[in-house]
Amino acid sequence: MPLPVPVLPEGVDPAWLPPAAFRAVGGRRTLIRGSGPLAETVHGEVAEACRRFGGRVVCDARPGDAAYDLVLDLGDEGLGADDLGEEGFACAREGGTTTVTASGGRGLLYGLFHVVRLGEAAFTGGWAPERHRPALALRMLDHWDNVAVHPVMGQVERGYAGGSLFWEDGRARGDLERVRAYGRLLAACGINAVAVNNVNVHETEAHLLTDRIGEVAAIADVLRPYGVRTHLSVSFAAPVVLGGLPTADPLDEAVRGWWAAATRRVYEAIPDFGGYVVKADSEGQPGPFAYGRSHADGANLLAAAVGPFGGTVHWRAFVYDHRQDWRDRTTDRARAAYDHFVPLDGEFAPNAVLQVKHGPMDFQVREPVSPLIGAMPRTRLAVELQVTQEYTGQQRHVCWLGPMWSQVLRFRHGPESSVAERARGGLVAVSNAGDDPFWTGHPLAQANLYTFGRLAWRPDAEPREVLDEWIGLTFPEASERLSDGLHAVLDGSWRTYEKYTAPLGVGWMVQTGHHYGPSVDGYEYSPWGTYHFADRDGIGVDRSVASGTGYAGQYGKPWAELYESPDTCPDELLLFFHHVPYGHLLQSGTTVLQHIYDTHFEGVEEVEEAREVWASLAGLVDRARHARVAERYEEQLSSAREWRDQINSYFFRKSGVPDERGRRIY
Ligand code: GCU
Numbered sequence: 001m002p003l004p005v006p007v008l009p010e011g012v013d014p015a016w017l018p019p020a021a022f023r024a025v026g027g028r029r030t031l032i033r034g035s036g037p038l039a040e041t042v043h044g045e046v047a048e049a050c051r052r053f054g055g056r057v058v059c060d061a062r063p064g065d066a067a068y069d070l071v072l073d074l075g076d077e078g079l080g081a082d083d084l085g086e087e088g089f090a091c092a093r094e095g096g097t098t099t100v101t102a103s104g105g106r107g108l109l110y111g112l113f114h115v116v117r118l119g120e121a122a123f124t125g126g127w128a129p130e131r132h133r134p135a136l137a138l139r140m141l142d143h144w145d146n147v148a149v150h151p152v153m154g155q156v157e158r159g160y161a162g163g164s165l166f167w168e169d170g171r172a173r174g175d176l177e178r179v180r181a182y183g184r185l186l187a188a189c190g191i192n193a194v195a196v197n198n199v200n201v202h203e204t205e206a207h208l209l210t211d212r213i214g215e216v217a218a219i220a221d222v223l224r225p226y227g228v229r230t231h232l233s234v235s236f237a238a239p240v241v242l243g244g245l246p247t248a249d250p251l252d253e254a255v256r257g258w259w260a261a262a263t264r265r266v267y268e269a270i271p272d273f274g275g276y277v278v279k280a281d282s283e284g285q286p287g288p289f290a291y292g293r294s295h296a297d298g299a300n301l302l303a304a305a306v307g308p309f310g311g312t313v314h315w316r317a318f319v320y321d322h323r324q325d326w327r328d329r330t331t332d333r334a335r336a337a338y339d340h341f342v343p344l345d346g347e348f349a350p351n352a353v354l355q356v357k358h359g360p361m362d363f364q365v366r367e368p369v370s371p372l373i374g375a376m377p378r379t380r381l382a383v384e385l386q387v388t389q390e391y392t393g394q395q396r397h398v399c400w401l402g403p404m405w406s407q408v409l410r411f412r413h414g415p416e417s418s419v420a421e422r423a424r425g426g427l428v429a430v431s432n433a434g435d436d437p438f439w440t441g442h443p444l445a446q447a448n449l450y451t452f453g454r455l456a457w458r459p460d461a462e463p464r465e466v467l468d469e470w471i472g473l474t475f476p477e478a479s480e481r482l483s484d485g486l487h488a489v490l491d492g493s494w495r496t497y498e499k500y501t502a503p504l505g506v507g508w509m510v511q512t513g514h515h516y517g518p519s520v521d522g523y524e525y526s527p528w529g530t531y532h533f534a535d536r537d538g539i540g541v542d543r544s545v546a547s548g549t550g551y552a553g554q555y556g557k558p559w560a561e562l563y564e565s566p567d568t569c570p571d572e573l574l575l576f577f578h579h580v581p582y583g584h585l586l587q588s589g590t591t592v593l594q595h596i597y598d599t600h601f602e603g604v605e606e607v608e609e610a611r612e613v614w615a616s617l618a619g620l621v622d623r624a625r626h627a628r629v630a631e632r633y634e635e636q637l638s639s640a641r642e643w644r645d646q647i648n649s650y651f652f653r654k655s656g657v658p659d660e661r662g663r664r665i666y
Helices: 019-026 037-053 105-123 177-189 203-209 213-226 253-269 295-309 333-344 402-410 443-457 463-474 480-490 493-500 559-564 571-577 592-616 623-655
Strands: 029-033 056-059 070-074 089-094 097-102 127-132 139-142 145-150 154-156 193-195 229-233 275-278 312-316 352-357 380-386 426-430
Touching: 019 037, 019 105, 019 463, 029 037, 037 056, 037 070, 037 105, 037 213, 070 105, 089 105, 097 105, 105 127, 105 177, 105 463, 139 443, 145 203, 177 213, 177 443, 203 213, 203 229, 213 229, 213 253, 253 295, 275 295, 295 312, 295 333, 295 352, 333 352, 380 402, 402 443, 402 463, 402 493, 426 443, 443 463, 443 480, 443 623, 463 480, 480 592, 493 592, 493 623, 559 571, 571 592, 592 623
Parallel strands: 029 056, 029 070, 070 097, 139 193, 139 426, 193 229, 229 275, 275 312, 312 352, 352 380, 380 426
Antiparallel strands: 089 097, 089 127, 145 154
16 A cells, blocks of 8 residues: 655645655656555655656566566665665666665665656666665754743754644644654655654653653654654653652662663554663763763663663763853863763673764864764764754854765764764764744755755765755756855855854854854853853963863874864864964964954855845745745844954954954944
8 A cells, every 4th residue: 555645734845855856756657566664655655746747656566567667676686685785775777767676665765765866867868777875874863852842942942943843732743744744854865763852851751751652652653654763862860750769870770670661661662663862961961970870881771771672872972061160271171071981982882872962062163073983983973963053043044064064074083984984873963843834944954954864874975966956856947047046055154154153163152041143252151161261362262282171182193283283273173272362373374363353244245145146036936935035034144244243343342453454343
């Protein structure tokens, strides 16, 4: 039985799967061989496309059938499907037939979406066999969704796209059709796992693990046909808060028994459950430190519980002192994850994955790559990115993060392997989607979600080509003008954002709490470990080994040496690693202060230009989408001006040094 394609509620944007994206497939004759739930999903997709575009689909035809334009073959014959794994596929085109072969259902689904992406090219000429397998086995989204609306954080913590897709009125949505549509979008960009609740596990959400697991199971049921497994964030204190035990000590027998029993019930409800996500001893969440135990003890406790069922624990490395004294210059938050976890390398169970944020601080506009990723060879690591734009414009500003993520994934701590190669436990990102009609608040922020999935599949892909794919799918009839326009507003948008906000790796000059808009000293005298140390003479954090916090020494060669000296440290990270005078000459040939002035003026000009480009695309983009983006450009521009004027005025007042070019500073 073909699985019907989800029907979107009225007014919801189809994102990168509009019906027209299926035109090429839908006009052809397709044969599907194989059976099972994912084959039914594939069948449903092709059947719907054919219904629209006049093609024909046949399932499991016997030999001697008529010629087909497309054969989707779930089996182990032909094209060497045997070593493609559950998710890989092979494809070729010969004698007028395009063939996709997979040995697993997910592979078949990914193969179909590959053909969809190719469009007419999938049916043109002949092409040699190709094989596709994901570089990373786990490609996961963490939703920071609360079931109950949190008094400070709202429903989706750091969510800029409305409420939760999964939870409504304090429970799992009764109608999960939109969640199904979400699963389908995720499959089309290669994402195969989702954690459905916030890493900060509040009281209501703690119960999802036990008495409310049925609600999670209902969500898992609709994501499964799209190859997406469900994970859950859990509280380390669950044995106490849910089980009534006196302790959550990871070495206590009763605690171990409690987790084993609770986990068995989870798997009874969700046989393919992915596992747990844990934020422990971090920003007030409970953890093993309370019992004098290590984070390996904590992670291994849960790993032992899910292990018999094939599950994984994602243990987050985001552990630091959030009650630091700003007067104390010896404590450096950037050092924290490395200092906590490197001594534990080799102690984690094989199914415990240490999930590390890509930078040492917290998803700033520009950070160096976390040294921890290069320092735990005997631990399975997952790298965590933030698709939700907490520090990058909160989906009111255009900020396409493909280039940033690509840089991170290609970074090599040493000669042996890149970050992507070290991320054996997968690539994870905080989702930017919600129940907003455009899914992501800003329609162009859809490109971030799509790009994340595709880079997780192929970390060495050129981000610009991924963007081309996204454009091709989202705007199937895109003219060259539209495509050029979209590139013009998206390609450089991360650097533009960096220009008008955070110069030279400084970070944190944001308003406190919600993190939107400028406040240069907002975090300067706070307990969060987030300082820039600007005074009348200079700015930046000395993280050198010679005279600073020693953070630069957490890297191996060549980075430790390169970052150690202000003369060799790359300009874009200078203030992350060094405190320098305003007159310090950058490698670019300009001074730090003049760079601050110049980039802030340029950043605003670039937003003005982008807004004009967008305006010129009216008529080429559907009305609702165009209007939403245009409206957000107004906000982006006024916010960018605010950033420019506050930052420039602040540093002019501190330094007394005017802009060389005499532009207006307040
Ligand atoms: C950031 C964010 C928090 C979040 C935390 C985390 O600090 O502001 O809302 O809980 O990261 O990653 O756990």
